[in-house]
Amino acid sequence: xxGVSQDPRHKITKxxxxxxxxxxxxxxxxxxxxxxxxxxxGPEFLTYFQNEAQLEKSRLLSDRFSAERPKGSFSTLExxxxxxxxxxxxxxxxxxxxxxxxxxxxxxxxxx
Amino acid sequence: xxxxxxxxxxVILSEAASLELGCNYxxxxxxxxxxxxxxxxxxxxxxLKYFSGDPLVKGIKGxxxxxxxxxxxxxxxxPSVQWSDTAEYFCAVNVNQAGTALIFGKGTTLSVSS
Numbered sequence: 001x002x003g004v005s006q007d008p009r010h011k012i013t014k015x016x017x018x019x020x021x022x023x024x025x026x027x028x029x030x031x032x033x034x035x036x037x038x039x040x041x042g043p044e045f046l047t048y049f050q051n052e053a054q055l056e057k058s059r060l061l062s063d064r065f066s067a068e069r070p071k072g073s074f075s076t077l078e079x080x081x082x083x084x085x086x087x088x089x090x091x092x093x094x095x096x097x098x099x100x101x102x103x104x105x106x107x108x109x110x111x112x
Numbered sequence: 113x114x115x116x117x118x119x120x121x122x123v124i125l126s127e128a129a130s131l132e133l134g135c136n137y138x139x140x141x142x143x144x145x146x147x148x149x150x151x152x153x154x155x156x157x158x159x160l161k162y163f164s165g166d167p168l169v170k171g172i173k174g175x176x177x178x179x180x181x182x183x184x185x186x187x188x189x190x191p192s193v194q195w196s197d198t199a200e201y202f203c204a205v206n207v208n209q210a211g212t213a214l215i216f217g218k219g220t221t222l223s224v225s226s
Contacts, residue, residue, distance in 0.1 A: 031211055042116075042202050042216030043156070056213060091156070098211045100146060103156040 002026070004104030006092050012110045013082055020078045021107045025094030032075050033101060034067055035091040036060065043091055049075060050097070082111045114139045118203055118217035125193050125224050133188040133220050135203030145186040146204040146214070147177055156202070162186065173197070195226040 005024045013019050025032045031050050035043035046065070047057045051072035061067075064082075069075040079086055089108050093101040119134035137143060147159040160171025167179040177188045186203060203217040 033213070035214075040218065042204070042218050043214070045213040045215070048213060058213070093214075095211055100158055100161050101211075101214060102158065103148075105155040 004092055004094050004102055006090075006104040006107050008107055009105060010108045010110075012112065015084060015111055016081055018078065018080045019082060019109065020076050021090055021092075021109075022074060022076050023092030023094075023104060024074045025092070026102060029094035029096055029102075030072065031095045031097060031101075032069055033093040033095070034075070034077050035093065037089040037091055037106070038087075046077075079109075082109075084111050087111045114205065114207055114215050116203055116205055116215050116217040118201075118220050120220045121218070122221045122223070125222070127195055127224055127226050128192050129224075131188070131190040131193050131197070131222070133201055133203075133222070135186045135188065135217060136184050137186070137203075137205045137215075138184065139205065139207050142208055143205050144207075145177070145179060147171065147175070147186075147188050148202045148204060148216075149199045150202070150219075151199045159188070159201070193222070193224050195224050198222060198224045 007022045033048040034046040037043040045058050046061050047067050049069040064080045067077045089106045091106045093103045095101040115138045117136045145162040148156045149159045150156050162169045162179045170176045175190050200219045200221050202219045204214040206212045
Protein backbone atom coordinates (compact mmCIF):
# COMPACT_ATOMS: atom_id res chain seq x y z
CA UNK A 1 0.00 0.00 0.00
CA UNK A 2 1.79 3.10 -1.22
CA GLY A 3 0.47 6.26 0.32
CA VAL A 4 0.88 9.86 -0.73
CA SER A 5 4.53 10.80 -1.14
CA GLN A 6 6.11 14.24 -1.19
CA ASP A 7 9.52 15.45 -2.21
CA PRO A 8 11.61 16.98 -0.80
CA ARG A 9 10.79 16.47 2.86
CA HIS A 10 12.74 19.55 3.88
CA LYS A 11 13.78 22.63 1.94
CA ILE A 12 15.80 25.57 3.15
CA THR A 13 15.99 28.51 0.79
CA LYS A 14 16.97 32.14 0.84
CA UNK A 15 14.39 34.85 0.54
CA UNK A 16 13.73 35.72 -3.07
CA UNK A 17 14.53 32.27 -4.45
CA UNK A 18 12.02 30.04 -6.22
CA UNK A 19 11.15 26.60 -4.87
CA UNK A 20 9.19 23.69 -6.29
CA UNK A 21 7.64 20.79 -4.41
CA UNK A 22 6.33 17.53 -5.81
CA UNK A 23 3.45 15.33 -4.69
CA UNK A 24 2.65 11.82 -5.87
CA UNK A 25 -0.89 10.79 -4.89
CA UNK A 26 -2.28 7.35 -4.24
CA UNK A 27 -2.43 5.90 -7.72
CA UNK A 28 -6.18 5.36 -8.06
CA UNK A 29 -7.11 8.77 -6.63
CA UNK A 30 -8.18 11.41 -9.12
CA UNK A 31 -8.35 14.34 -6.67
CA UNK A 32 -5.23 15.99 -5.30
CA UNK A 33 -5.07 18.77 -2.73
CA UNK A 34 -2.48 21.18 -1.38
CA UNK A 35 -2.59 22.59 2.13
CA UNK A 36 -0.26 24.75 4.20
CA UNK A 37 0.27 24.34 7.93
CA UNK A 38 2.04 26.71 10.27
CA UNK A 39 2.96 26.11 13.90
CA UNK A 40 -0.02 25.90 16.20
CA UNK A 41 -2.54 25.92 13.37
CA GLY A 42 -4.49 23.33 11.48
CA PRO A 43 -3.83 22.83 7.78
CA GLU A 44 -5.19 25.58 5.51
CA PHE A 45 -6.49 24.75 2.06
CA LEU A 46 -4.59 26.13 -0.92
CA THR A 47 -5.92 24.41 -4.04
CA TYR A 48 -7.18 21.16 -5.48
CA PHE A 49 -7.30 19.27 -8.76
CA GLN A 50 -9.54 16.71 -10.28
CA ASN A 51 -7.37 14.88 -12.76
CA GLU A 52 -5.47 17.70 -14.50
CA ALA A 53 -8.11 20.39 -13.91
CA GLN A 54 -7.55 22.86 -11.08
CA LEU A 55 -11.03 23.16 -9.60
CA GLU A 56 -10.58 25.54 -6.71
CA LYS A 57 -7.99 27.98 -5.40
CA SER A 58 -7.94 29.64 -2.02
CA ARG A 59 -7.35 33.35 -1.64
CA LEU A 60 -4.27 32.24 0.31
CA LEU A 61 -2.77 31.22 -3.02
CA SER A 62 -1.15 34.49 -4.04
CA ASP A 63 0.22 35.24 -7.49
CA ARG A 64 3.60 33.92 -6.38
CA PHE A 65 2.15 30.44 -5.95
CA SER A 66 1.32 28.16 -8.84
CA ALA A 67 0.29 24.53 -8.89
CA GLU A 68 0.07 22.11 -11.76
CA ARG A 69 -0.98 18.54 -12.37
CA PRO A 70 -0.11 18.14 -16.04
CA LYS A 71 -1.07 14.55 -16.67
CA GLY A 72 -3.48 14.03 -13.85
CA SER A 73 -0.93 12.08 -11.84
CA PHE A 74 1.72 13.88 -9.79
CA SER A 75 1.47 17.57 -8.95
CA THR A 76 3.96 20.38 -8.39
CA LEU A 77 3.62 23.47 -6.25
CA GLU A 78 5.95 26.33 -7.07
CA UNK A 79 6.56 29.38 -4.95
CA UNK A 80 8.30 32.27 -6.67
CA UNK A 81 10.28 34.98 -4.89
CA UNK A 82 9.92 33.30 -1.52
CA UNK A 83 9.30 35.40 1.57
CA UNK A 84 9.90 34.56 5.21
CA UNK A 85 6.14 34.31 5.70
CA UNK A 86 6.11 31.36 3.31
CA UNK A 87 7.91 29.23 5.90
CA UNK A 88 5.49 26.43 6.70
CA UNK A 89 4.73 22.77 6.19
CA UNK A 90 3.20 22.15 2.77
CA UNK A 91 0.91 19.15 2.77
CA UNK A 92 -0.46 17.19 -0.12
CA UNK A 93 -3.51 14.92 0.07
CA UNK A 94 -5.41 12.78 -2.37
CA UNK A 95 -8.83 11.20 -2.58
CA UNK A 96 -11.33 9.55 -4.82
CA UNK A 97 -14.28 11.74 -5.75
CA UNK A 98 -16.69 12.18 -2.82
CA UNK A 99 -14.37 10.43 -0.38
CA UNK A 100 -12.00 11.13 2.49
CA UNK A 101 -8.55 12.62 1.95
CA UNK A 102 -5.27 10.88 2.69
CA UNK A 103 -2.29 13.02 3.54
CA UNK A 104 1.38 12.78 2.72
CA UNK A 105 4.25 13.51 5.10
CA UNK A 106 4.62 17.12 3.97
CA UNK A 107 7.48 19.34 2.82
CA UNK A 108 8.85 21.65 5.47
CA UNK A 109 9.96 24.94 3.93
CA UNK A 110 12.25 27.31 5.78
CA UNK A 111 12.95 30.69 4.18
CA UNK A 112 15.98 32.45 5.61
CA UNK B 113 -17.04 31.88 6.00
CA UNK B 114 -17.13 28.38 7.39
CA UNK B 115 -14.97 27.67 10.41
CA UNK B 116 -14.15 24.89 12.84
CA UNK B 117 -13.52 25.44 16.54
CA UNK B 118 -11.72 23.05 18.82
CA UNK B 119 -12.26 24.05 22.40
CA UNK B 120 -9.22 22.56 24.05
CA UNK B 121 -5.73 23.51 22.98
CA UNK B 122 -3.91 21.08 25.26
CA VAL B 123 -5.37 18.19 27.25
CA ILE B 124 -3.37 16.23 29.80
CA LEU B 125 -4.69 12.87 31.02
CA SER B 126 -3.50 9.84 32.87
CA GLU B 127 -3.73 6.42 31.29
CA ALA B 128 -7.19 4.85 31.58
CA ALA B 129 -8.90 8.23 31.89
CA SER B 130 -11.78 9.01 29.56
CA LEU B 131 -11.37 11.49 26.75
CA GLU B 132 -13.69 13.93 25.09
CA LEU B 133 -12.44 16.54 22.65
CA GLY B 134 -14.87 19.19 21.51
CA CYS B 135 -15.40 20.31 17.93
CA ASN B 136 -17.94 22.79 16.60
CA TYR B 137 -18.39 24.01 13.06
CA UNK B 138 -20.20 26.95 11.55
CA UNK B 139 -22.23 25.97 8.51
CA UNK B 140 -25.93 25.40 8.22
CA UNK B 141 -25.98 23.05 5.26
CA UNK B 142 -24.79 19.54 4.53
CA UNK B 143 -21.42 18.72 6.01
CA UNK B 144 -19.01 15.84 6.10
CA UNK B 145 -16.99 15.59 9.29
CA UNK B 146 -13.61 14.11 10.08
CA UNK B 147 -11.15 13.63 12.86
CA UNK B 148 -7.50 13.29 11.92
CA UNK B 149 -4.65 12.38 14.25
CA UNK B 150 -0.98 13.21 13.98
CA UNK B 151 1.32 11.10 16.14
CA UNK B 152 4.76 12.55 16.94
CA UNK B 153 6.93 12.46 13.84
CA UNK B 154 4.20 11.06 11.64
CA UNK B 155 1.82 12.49 9.07
CA UNK B 156 -1.89 13.16 9.41
CA UNK B 157 -3.97 10.00 9.56
CA UNK B 158 -7.72 9.63 9.32
CA UNK B 159 -9.22 8.57 12.64
CA LEU B 160 -12.89 8.53 11.65
CA LYS B 161 -15.40 10.14 9.35
CA TYR B 162 -19.07 11.00 9.13
CA PHE B 163 -20.86 11.36 5.81
CA SER B 164 -24.45 10.39 6.63
CA GLY B 165 -26.51 7.87 8.54
CA ASP B 166 -25.90 6.88 12.15
CA PRO B 167 -24.60 9.99 13.92
CA LEU B 168 -22.43 7.86 16.20
CA VAL B 169 -19.40 6.77 14.22
CA LYS B 170 -16.64 4.47 15.29
CA GLY B 171 -13.07 4.82 14.14
CA ILE B 172 -9.76 3.15 14.64
CA LYS B 173 -8.11 2.44 17.98
CA GLY B 174 -11.33 2.59 19.99
CA UNK B 175 -12.23 6.18 19.13
CA UNK B 176 -15.77 7.28 18.38
CA UNK B 177 -17.48 10.56 17.59
CA UNK B 178 -21.03 11.79 17.75
CA UNK B 179 -22.55 14.19 15.25
CA UNK B 180 -25.17 16.42 16.87
CA UNK B 181 -26.63 18.50 14.07
CA UNK B 182 -28.60 20.81 16.33
CA UNK B 183 -25.43 21.75 18.17
CA UNK B 184 -23.18 21.85 15.09
CA UNK B 185 -20.87 19.55 17.02
CA UNK B 186 -18.76 16.48 16.32
CA UNK B 187 -17.04 15.57 19.58
CA UNK B 188 -14.41 12.86 19.77
CA UNK B 189 -14.49 10.33 22.61
CA UNK B 190 -12.54 7.40 23.94
CA PRO B 191 -13.48 5.63 27.16
CA SER B 192 -9.95 4.77 28.27
CA VAL B 193 -6.86 6.43 26.80
CA GLN B 194 -3.44 4.87 26.48
CA TRP B 195 0.01 6.41 26.49
CA SER B 196 0.18 5.68 22.76
CA ASP B 197 -2.75 8.07 22.16
CA THR B 198 -0.42 11.00 22.81
CA ALA B 199 -0.79 13.02 19.61
CA GLU B 200 -2.35 16.07 18.03
CA TYR B 201 -5.98 15.75 17.02
CA PHE B 202 -7.63 17.79 14.30
CA CYS B 203 -11.31 18.15 13.54
CA ALA B 204 -12.16 18.97 9.92
CA VAL B 205 -15.22 19.56 7.79
CA ASN B 206 -16.10 19.91 4.16
CA VAL B 207 -19.37 21.32 3.02
CA ASN B 208 -21.98 20.08 0.57
CA GLN B 209 -19.99 17.11 -0.62
CA ALA B 210 -16.91 15.16 0.23
CA GLY B 211 -13.88 15.53 -1.94
CA THR B 212 -13.72 19.30 -1.65
CA ALA B 213 -11.57 21.57 0.49
CA LEU B 214 -11.27 20.58 4.13
CA ILE B 215 -11.57 23.24 6.80
CA PHE B 216 -9.56 22.33 9.87
CA GLY B 217 -9.68 23.38 13.47
CA LYS B 218 -6.48 24.50 15.17
CA GLY B 219 -5.96 21.12 16.77
CA THR B 220 -5.81 19.74 20.29
CA THR B 221 -2.63 18.32 21.73
CA LEU B 222 -3.30 15.29 23.92
CA SER B 223 -0.63 14.22 26.38
CA VAL B 224 -1.19 10.92 28.19
CA SER B 225 1.01 10.03 31.13
CA SER B 226 1.63 6.42 32.07
